[in-house]
Amino acid sequence: MDIFGRLTIDSLPFYSAIAASGAGITVLGALSVMAVITYLSAWRLVLFDWVSSIDHKKIGIMYIMVALVMLMRGFIDAAMMRSQQAIAYNNEGYLPPGHFDQVFSSHGTIMIFFMAMPFLSGLINLIMPQQIGSRDVAFPFMNAISLWLTTAGAGLVLISLVIGKFSTAGWTGYPPYSGSQFTPGVGVDYWLWAVLISGVGSTMTGINFLVTIIKCRAPGMTMLRLPVFTWTVFVTSILMVFAFPSLTVAAGMLVLDRTLDMHFFTNGMGGNMMNYINLFWLWGHPEVYILILPAFGVFSEVVAVFSQKRLFGYISLVLATMAIGFLSFTVWLHHFFTMGSSARVNSFFGTMTTIIAVPTGVKVFDWLFTIYRGRIIFKPPMLFTLGFLVTFTIGGLSGVLLALPPVDYLMHNTTFLIAHFHNVIIPGVLFGYIAGYMFWFPKAFGFNLNEKWGTWSFWCWIIGFYLAFMPLYLLGFLGMPRRMEHYEIAAWQPHLIVAAIGALIIFFGIVCMAVQLIVSIRDRQSALDLTGDPWNGRSLEWATSSPAAPYNFAVLPQVQSVDAWWDMKARGVAYQRPQQYEDITLPKNTFIAAVIGGSAFVFGFAMIWYIWWLAILCLAVIFVSVVVRASDDDSDYIMTAAEVKAIEDERFAQLAKAPKNEMADDPGFAGEPIPEAST
Amino acid sequence: MSATTMTVTPQDAEKYEEKEFGFWLYLMSDAIIFALLFATYLVMVGNAAGGPTGKELFSLERAAGETALLLLSSTTFGVAAVALSQGDRPKVLLWLGITFLLGAGFIFLEIGEFRGMIDQGAGPDRSGFLSSFFTLVGTHGLHVSVGLSWIAVMFGQVVFKGLTAPVASRFMRLGLFWHFLDIIWVVIFSVVYLPGLL
Amino acid sequence: MDVSSGIPVERTLKPYLIGIVLTLILTAISFGLVAFEALPRETALIVIAVLAVVQILVHLRFFLHIDFKSTPRENLIALAFACVLIFLMVGGSLWIMFDLYHRMMV
Numbered sequence: 004m005d006i007f008g009r010l011t012i013d014s015l016p017f018y019s020a021i022a023a024s025g026a027g028i029t030v031l032g033a034l035s036v037m038a039v040i041t042y043l044s045a046w047r048l049v050l051f052d053w054v055s056s057i058d059h060k061k062i063g064i065m066y067i068m069v070a071l072v073m074l075m076r077g078f079i080d081a082a083m084m085r086s087q088q089a090i091a092y093n094n095e096g097y098l099p100p101g102h103f104d105q106v107f108s109s110h111g112t113i114m115i116f117f118m119a120m121p122f123l124s125g126l127i128n129l130i131m132p133q134q135i136g137s138r139d140v141a142f143p144f145m146n147a148i149s150l151w152l153t154t155a156g157a158g159l160v161l162i163s164l165v166i167g168k169f170s171t172a173g174w175t176g177y178p179p180y181s182g183s184q185f186t187p188g189v190g191v192d193y194w195l196w197a198v199l200i201s202g203v204g205s206t207m208t209g210i211n212f213l214v215t216i217i218k219c220r221a222p223g224m225t226m227l228r229l230p231v232f233t234w235t236v237f238v239t240s241i242l243m244v245f246a247f248p249s250l251t252v253a254a255g256m257l258v259l260d261r262t263l264d265m266h267f268f269t270n271g272m273g274g275n276m277m278n279y280i281n282l283f284w285l286w287g288h289p290e291v292y293i294l295i296l297p298a299f300g301v302f303s304e305v306v307a308v309f310s311q312k313r314l315f316g317y318i319s320l321v322l323a324t325m326a327i328g329f330l331s332f333t334v335w336l337h338h339f340f341t342m343g344s345s346a347r348v349n350s351f352f353g354t355m356t357t358i359i360a361v362p363t364g365v366k367v368f369d370w371l372f373t374i375y376r377g378r379i380i381f382k383p384p385m386l387f388t389l390g391f392l393v394t395f396t397i398g399g400l401s402g403v404l405l406a407l408p409p410v411d412y413l414m415h416n417t418t419f420l421i422a423h424f425h426n427v428i429i430p431g432v433l434f435g436y437i438a439g440y441m442f443w444f445p446k447a448f449g450f451n452l453n454e455k456w457g458t459w460s461f462w463c464w465i466i467g468f469y470l471a472f473m474p475l476y477l478l479g480f481l482g483m484p485r486r487m488e489h490y491e492i493a494a495w496q497p498h499l500i501v502a503a504i505g506a507l508i509i510f511f512g513i514v515c516m517a518v519q520l521i522v523s524i525r526d527r528q529s530a531l532d533l534t535g536d537p538w539n540g541r542s543l544e545w546a547t548s549s550p551a552a553p554y555n556f557a558v559l560p561q562v563q564s565v566d567a568w569w570d571m572k573a574r575g576v577a578y579q580r581p582q583q584y585e586d587i588t589l590p591k592n593t594f595i596a597a598v599i600g601g602s603a604f605v606f607g608f609a610m611i612w613y614i615w616w617l618a619i620l621c622l623a624v625i626f627v628s629v630v631v632r633a634s635d636d637d638s639d640y641i642m643t644a645a646e647v648k649a650i651e652d653e654r655f656a657q658l659a660k661a662p663k664n665e666m667a668d669d670p671g672f673a674g675e676p677i678p679e680a681s682t
Numbered sequence: 683m684s685a686t687t688m689t690v691t692p693q694d695a696e697k698y699e700e701k702e703f704g705f706w707l708y709l710m711s712d713a714i715i716f717a718l719l720f721a722t723y724l725v726m727v728g729n730a731a732g733g734p735t736g737k738e739l740f741s742l743e744r745a746a747g748e749t750a751l752l753l754l755s756s757t758t759f760g761v762a763a764v765a766l767s768q769g770d771r772p773k774v775l776l777w778l779g780i781t782f783l784l785g786a787g788f789i790f791l792e793i794g795e796f797r798g799m800i801d802q803g804a805g806p807d808r809s810g811f812l813s814s815f816f817t818l819v820g821t822h823g824l825h826v827s828v829g830l831s832w833i834a835v836m837f838g839q840v841v842f843k844g845l846t847a848p849v850a851s852r853f854m855r856l857g858l859f860w861h862f863l864d865i866i867w868v869v870i871f872s873v874v875y876l877p878g879l880l
Numbered sequence: 881m882d883v884s885s886g887i888p889v890e891r892t893l894k895p896y897l898i899g900i901v902l903t904l905i906l907t908a909i910s911f912g913l914v915a916f917e918a919l920p921r922e923t924a925l926i927v928i929a930v931l932a933v934v935q936i937l938v939h940l941r942f943f944l945h946i947d948f949k950s951t952p953r954e955n956l957i958a959l960a961f962a963c964v965l966i967f968l969m970v971g972g973s974l975w976i977m978f979d980l981y982h983r984m985m986v
Contacts, residue, residue: 141700141704142700142701142704206711209711210704210707210708210711211704213707214700214703214704214707217703217954218696218699218700218703218954219700241961244707244710244711245710245711245714245961245962245965247711248711248712248714248715248718249714249718249969251715252715252718252719252722256722256813256817259806259813259817260813263806263807264807265806265807265813265816265817266729266731266807266808266809266810266812266813267722267726267810267813267814267817269810271731272731272808272809272810273726273729273730273731273809273810273811273812273813274729274810274813275725275726275729275810275977277976277977277980278722278725278726278973278977281973281976281977282718282722282973285718285969285972285973332965332968332969333968333972335972336972336976342980343980343983343984344976344979344980344983345979345982345983347979348975348976348979588693626831630835633835633852634835634838634839634843636843636846636848690885690886690887694885694886695885695886696886697886698885698886698887699886699952702886702887702888703952703954703955706955706958706959707958710958710959710961710962713962713966714962714965714966714969717966717969717970718969718970718973720970721969721970721973721974721977724974725973725974725977725978742911742914742915745911746911749907749911753900753903753904753907754900756896756899756900756939756943757896757897757899757900760890760893760895760896760899760943761893761896763889763890764890764891764892764893764896766889767889767890767891768891847885847887850885850887850889851886851887854887854888854889858944861939861943861944862944864939864943865936865939865940868903868907868932868935868936868939869932869936871907871910871911872910872928872929872931872932873932876910876911876913876914876928877925877928879914880914880917880921880924880925
């Protein structure tokens with residue numbers, strides 16, 4: 004038995020300059036992070052306060068850090084594709100096909116699994132428990148496992164740059180190409196294990212959030228008083244629990260085909276390749292709603308706060324969210340209209356796809372009616388929201404076009420499709436999470452982000468987006484297929500050059516975000532969020548301090564209305580000092596979750612490289628870790644009432660230094676919350 | 683429940699309810715996995731690629747034996763659960779042990795079945811039909827094996843910690859798991875073995 | 881469900897005994913249909929399917945103690961939702977795959 008499986012010295016990327024540079028940057032990146040931590044003598048802090056933490060707020064922040072790092076990695080892929088396509092008219096460009104294929108495969112995989120999913124999991128983790136008046140999620144330890152499993156998956160994608168290659172089968176991995184007959188080698192296996200491992204994490208996250216919302220709400224917080232963001236989380240969690248199993252099955256079967264020579268999807272021997280496509284998209288369609296529903300939730304929060312007006316149409320937003328969630332399980336075939344189904348099947352799914360556009364339209368109108376007659380404050384989260392409303396609508400319309408099978412027959416797998424889904428994902432998902440990041444940053448860290456750089460970032464993103472993607476609609480009509488490494492049609496090149504310029508401007512947008520962060524950290528003492536409520540917010544997360552105490556609420560709030568915090572401010576009961584404090588039980592920090600995640604990473608690596616002894620060892624470590632944790636009946640500690648009082652006294656002291664309302668000096672400020680007419 | 687070991691604060695009671703509900707949701711996600719494995723099996727049952735079919739490979743007697751073992755083990759687990767509610771530690775251990783033996787017997791029969799098929803050249807790499815058979819039945823078998831290790835851990839916890847509330851909570855979740863696997867087996871013999879032999 | 885501790889606990893053997901008897905009978909009928917080839921294949925398959933559904937209900941009721949009175953509402957809703965989704969996902973998949981098979985022998 005070969006101790007290194009199929010791993011050899013040739014697995015290192017010295018066969019190409021580009022591959023070697025990619026590896027070099029990855030290794031350098033990892034080393035610099037470690038160097039910075041060492042320089043700041045922060046290893047104790049990193050390990051004992053963060054890696055071993057199972058506090059939902061810290062887990063949320065770590066998720067977002069993964070997302071932002073992977074955003075840059077995925078963007079580099081995008082920049083490489085745009086620059087290659089801009090120059091590769093009648094020439095090979097600089098990116099050979101095998102490499103180009105890895106780039107488009109990792110771009111999609113990273114952006115969906117390792118940028119968008121961690122971003123939404125992070126924002127939800129940080130905020131949702133506070134919005135419902137809870138002290139943490141239902142299962143803090145499992146929450147940490149989810150984080151580390153996601154990180155393990157991201158780690159596998161990153162290490163594929165250094166050892167071996169990544170998949171060339173796209174982010175969807177269709178057989179028979181992705182099977183071992185046509186693509187032996189480690190690339191597809193890297194993709195499969197990254198997706199499988201992080202998928203287990205996502206399923207657990209869905210279960211966690213669902214139980215939290217159903218069981219851990221504060222007194223008086225009925226379902227119909229939940230903030231709309233929490234409602235979107237609720238439906239998203241249902242989708243996670245019920246859709247991810249399909250991905251597990253599809254990817255699992257492909258692993259079995261590749262590793263154990265089975266015949267689920269082989270071309271011959273009784274394989275059924277369309278079954279993969281069916282199973283993959285059974286997951287894939289709900290997945291895109293998993294990606295966007297929390298973003299819709301963010302927009303709902305932002306639009307109300309920065310229009311200084313109650314969100315319009317609460318019930319319709321809730322019903323629309325539930326409708327979208329349910330319908331998302333009835334449309335999946337629209338991803339493969341062209342693959343041989345009868346007219347009856349195609350028209351059923353086409354009809355359902357057209358129907359699912361309706362509840363989203365309802366939401367857009369609800370947001371517009373919230374803004375109407377509001378007193379708008381144009382801070383960066385609101386800018387991203389306004390940009391979303393206009394731009395996403397265009398993308399949605401192109402989706403309605405594609406929902407018609409005869410139209411899809413013409414446009415499928417052209418750049419029209421690429422334009423459509425980026426036109427819903429970037430203004431929808433990404434702008435939503437960037438808005439959420441900028442909106443909730445003060446809550447996470449206790450100081451505000453620099454608004455000037457945030458505004459510039461927005462303008463770069465939106466201008467860059469239109470330049471990068473509108474040409475792709477045209478190119479689709481001109482017949483350009485997706486994933487083209489070079490081409491011979493002159494008419495395409497000008498559009499691709501414009502698209503490349505758009506990508507460059509988006510790059511500036513990302514740079515602005517990075518500068519924003521650096522400048523804000525540098526200037527944090529002059530931008531402190533002393534009250535915990537920097538935007539004159541409406542929901543309960545703004546009731547806690549910024550950052551929130553480990554227990555969130557010293558005394559659980561008594562909720563009497565939707566927009567619970569706004570209601571408390573209006574009734575004059577906000578910031579009330581309690582008569583007395585009680586002991587609070589909190590979970591202890593533990594390294595076991597990170598150990599499980601780390602073992603999952605090594606397990607994935609071992610399975611990819613056929614290092615069987617190591618795979619078995621990792622499974623044993625995971626098993627032992629689970630049993631150890633499951634036998635631990637002493638995993639909590641008690642924070643005494645006196646300690647709670649000390650933290651709260653400090654908070655009230657800080658409140659005393661703060662202006663009454665942090666938005667009071669804003670020229671657009673519409674006034675303090677006042678008691679509403681009784682509803 | 684014995685009063686001394688089972689007194690539970692309201693917050694802890696809430697925590698146990700949450701764990702039970704969370705585990706139930708996990709079982710629902712597992713149900714989806716099995717449902718899709720069944721769907722795949724139905725799509726591929728005819729794809730024997732010129733190789734052996736269920737009619738040639740399945741044995742009614744062995745399937746009946748496996749079914750009897752698993753069904754009985756569900757009941758013996760129930761006996762252990764009732765013993766738990768009565769605070770009867772030795773009885774819990776006895777019936778947990780019997781459950782383990784019945785489950786192990788099931789796995790033993792199943793491994794024998796798989797071995798036999800592989801030896802005749804009817805392994806999962808022979809055809810699409812066999813890939814889907816081995817994966818469906820094997821995934822169930824893997825779940826049962828995990829259940830067996832959980833029973834073993836439970837046995838140890840009852841011995842070393844006694845019938846405390848956290849132990850009881852885990853025990854009942856194991857019960858949910860074990861009975862759920864029995865349900866899956868009912869579908870397996872009804873969709874795989876019996877139609878295969880008809 | 882023992883409401884005070886949050887831990888679902890069954891105090892009597894009765895449901896398990898009823899359960900084992902019912903499941904043994906239902907199983908025996910299904911297996912018997914195959915052993916004795918008592919019915920034509922089509923009919924036998926339908927009977928076996930119905931017996932399986934009944935047996936699942938027996939399991940849910942007598943082993944998992946699911947009923948409309950004591951089981952928390954959210955558990956029932958989750959189960960109902962799972963059933964609806966399984967119907968959509970499995971039904972939809974079978975429809976799609978058999979439609980493809982008829983059109984393309986795939």
